Amino acid sequence: LQWSSPPEAIERFQSQEIWFPPPQFYEFCRLCNFSSLGELQKFSSARALEGCERWMPVSLSAPDAFIQLLPGDELYPEDPDYTGEKKITMSTDKKVEDLMKEGRIFHRIVVKDINNLAVYVNIQAKYKHINPLMMKCDDSDYNSKL
Numbered sequence: 001l002q003w004s005s006p007p008e009a010i011e012r013f014q015s016q017e018i019w020f021p022p023p024q025f026y027e028f029c030r031l032c033n034f035s036s037l038g039e040l041q042k043f044s045s046a047r048a049l050e051g052c053e054r055w056m057p058v059s060l061s062a063p064d065a066f067i068q069l070l071p072g073d074e075l076y077p078e079d080p081d082y083t084g085e086k087k088i089t090m091s092t093d094k095k096v097e098d099l100m101k102e103g104r105i106f107h108r109i110v111v112k113d114i115n116n117l118a119v120y121v122n123i124q125a126k127y128k129h130i131n132p133l134m135m136k137c138d139d140s141d142y143n144s145k146l
Contacts, residue, residue, distance in 0.1 A: 029132030
């Protein structure tokens with residue numbers, strides 16, 4: 001076991017010292033908004049009464065990456081398959097760069113490989129939650145529309 005701050009954990013992830021799945025990468029990016037545990041506790045206490053929403057990432061397969069779409073993203077389906085019973089598979093022939101240039105409303109995690117993730121969010125978080133800091137593990141730059 002090793003204690004790491006969220007930025008340190010992301011750095012260790014990027015250098016391939018440790019690994020965690022995309023949802024945890026997303027949460028570490030959210031935790032980067034807080035400089036101390038006390039600040040996080042204060043935020044959590046104030047926000048706790050606001051409520052929450054159910055999330056189910058929807059996978060979109062592109063030729064050069066796997067994208068986890070989250071609620072609010074313009075490509076997120078109106079009626080997501082929360083149970084997996086429908087076995088819906090979304091795919092596109094467009095590369096990530098093209099999807100990002102054409103898009104305007106993002107709430108997604110782009111997975112290029114096991115240690116190469118990027119979080120893109122430009123929506124307003126619901127229930128007074130806080131968006132993750134946008135982080136990426138490669139040198140791609142899709143900030144023109146963000």
